[in-house]
Amino acid sequence: MQSAADKQDAGLSTVAEASRQRGFYLETYGCQMNLADSELIQGVLEKAGYRPVADPLDAGVVLLNTCAIREHAEQRVAQRVRALISASRNSRVRIGLAGCMAQHHREKLLAAIPGLDFVVGPDGYRGLGELLNAEGGFAQLRLDRDETYADISPVRGEGTRAWLTIMRGCNRFCAFCVVPYVRGRERSLPAPVLLNELRSIAEQGYKEVVLLGQTVNAYEHDGVDFAALLRMSSTVDGIERLRFTSPHPADMSARDIEAMADCDKVMPQLHLPLQSGSDRVLKAMDRGHDMEQYLRLVDQVRAAVPDIALSTDIIVGFPGEGESDFEATSAVMDEVGFDHAYMFKYSRRERTRAENIEETVSEEEKSARLSRLIDEQQVRAGAINERMLGQLTQVLADSPAKKQAGWLAGKNRQYKTVVFDPHGATVGELVDVKIEATGPHTLRGQRVA
Ligand code: SAH
Numbered sequence: 434m435q436s437a438a439d440k441q442d443a444g445l446s447t448v449a450e451a452s453r454q455r456g457f458y459l460e461t462y463g464c465q466m467n468l469a470d471s472e473l474i475q476g477v478l479e480k481a482g483y484r485p486v487a488d489p490l491d492a493g494v495v496l497l498n499t500c501a502i503r504e505h506a507e508q509r510v511a512q513r514v515r516a517l518i519s520a521s522r523n524s525r526v527r528i529g530l531a532g533c534m535a536q537h538h539r540e541k542l543l544a545a546i547p548g549l550d551f552v553v554g555p556d557g558y559r560g561l562g563e564l565l566n567a568e569g570g571f572a573q574l575r576l577d578r579d580e581t582y583a584d585i586s587p588v589r590g591e592g593t594r595a596w597l598t599i600m601r602g603c604n605r606f607c608a609f610c611v612v613p614y615v616r617g618r619e620r621s622l623p624a625p626v627l628l629n630e631l632r633s634i635a636e637q638g639y640k641e642v643v644l645l646g647q648t649v650n651a652y653e654h655d656g657v658d659f660a661a662l663l664r665m666s667s668t669v670d671g672i673e674r675l676r677f678t679s680p681h682p683a684d685m686s687a688r689d690i691e692a693m694a695d696c697d698k699v700m701p702q703l704h705l706p707l708q709s710g711s712d713r714v715l716k717a718m719d720r721g722h723d724m725e726q727y728l729r730l731v732d733q734v735r736a737a738v739p740d741i742a743l744s745t746d747i748i749v750g751f752p753g754e755g756e757s758d759f760e761a762t763s764a765v766m767d768e769v770g771f772d773h774a775y776m777f778k779y780s781r782r783e784r785t786r787a788e789n790i791e792e793t794v795s796e797e798e799k800s801a802r803l804s805r806l807i808d809e810q811q812v813r814a815g816a817i818n819e820r821m822l823g824q825l826t827q828v829l830a831d832s833p834a835k836k837q838a839g840w841l842a843g844k845n846r847q848y849k850t851v852v853f854d855p856h857g858a859t860v861g862e863l864v865d866v867k868i869e870a871t872g873p874h875t876l877r878g879q880r881v882a
């Protein structure tokens with residue numbers, strides 16, 4: 434027979450269990466759009482009565498917001514979710530995958546990963562709270578060409594920089610890329626909604642905003658194009674700096690460049706994915722532009738915004754990439770002089786148009802090409818940054834420096850990381866820093882009053 438004390442314990446643990454069921458743990462993989470989606474998911478779940486917890490073992494719902502861009506990204510998540518499932522074997526926690534990998538492999542994941550309870554794609558977050566309130570597993574994978582989540586407020590993390598999704602999806606279908614299949618067609622949010630959101634971001638104290646979309650400069654809603662949106666966004670008081678990512682080179686209009694040049698708040702920084710420096714490969718990738726157009730664009734941008742920093746994305750080893758194509762990529766990277774580059778080995782993706790193109794570059798050769806580009810970029814970035822020695826640069830202080838006690842870290846206008854002795858300045862301030870040392874990835878210096 435149960436004693437009164439046992440009964441009371443059981444009652445307490447039921448209360449504790451009910452409270453645990455309402456805790457959610459969320460981990461995010463992939464690009465900034467996924468980070469922004471996680472803030473949206475958090476908004477949806479908090480509205481449905483859930484609260485965030487920091488430890489997956491304390492959660493009733495464990496959710497990984499995933500990426501499908503390369504095989505490696507998916508392998509990492511598969512390992513992580515298996516580990517979380519085995520760690521939580523004895524409790525009633527529900528474990529799910531959200532985002533692009535969920536959309537990519539769909540219901541198959543539920544069978545492939547025993548213990549996985551649900552999958553939800555990028556257009557399925559709106560009803561997540563209700564779905565979780567019901568018992569049992571589910572799959573919410575309908576792509577919806579109208580879903581923009583315009584009416585849902587994201588819960589943003591602490592910091593000086595906020596992310597704002599202005600368009601979702603992609604219509605470009607580059608041969609290598611899974612994004613159009615997992616995020617669906619392009620759709621833009623209404624400008625008035627975005628301006629309201631920017632005002633609320635400013636009220637919450639953020640100084641810098643990054644406008645997001647997979648082809649962010651393809652933004653178009655009710656006659657407002659990307660250039661017009663940039664101009665409107667720069668009128669919002671309190672927001673000191675605006676950035677955007679990723680613009681597509683073929684969508685970059687003269688109007689966009691003029692708006693960048695005219696608006697002081699739009700930072701002199703542009704991520705302009707190149708993928709390859711060979712016309713033959715660009716054509717096979719179906720990128721929608723050739724090298725001549727890309728280089729002309731770089732010239733136009735530099736003429737309009739002389740202190741601009743340029744970054745790019747490169748894929749090595751796309752099927753058919755010969756030695757001379759690769760040399761062309763290396764040469765163009767040098768010619769442009771990118772401040773920063775993200776470089777990847779081609780990863781064949783199911784459902785893409787390149788899926789059925791036979792690979793011609795061995796894994797070894799891909800690795801060799803990648804490490805050569807990385808080495809060259811390291812030297813290039815080192816030389817570009819060295820020119821900053823002795824100069825003043827404006828920095829938004831983001832956080833305490835990781836390695837040096839008492840120092841702060843932040844980004845300058847060109848989005849370079851600057852670590853500095855603050856001389857009394859605090860996180861959130863815009864300060865001038867005199868650069869005293871440089872490396873390929875970081876600048877160091879002293880704040881000057
Ligand atoms: N929308 C952006 C790119 C988003 S994906 C654009 O078009 O510029 C980010 C980067 O991942 C791409 O620019 C590309 O360099 C890389 N990438 C995409 N698919 C890939 C694949 N299958 N293998 C290797 N890298 C890939």
Ligand code: SF4
Nearest residue numbers: 603605606607610612
């Ligand atoms: Fe992928 Fe191309 Fe769309 Fe970028 S533009 S998300 S690379 S399909």
Ligand code: F3S
Nearest residue numbers: 463464500501502533
């Ligand atoms: Fe990955 Fe999806 Fe972003 S595939 S790169 S998380 S849009």
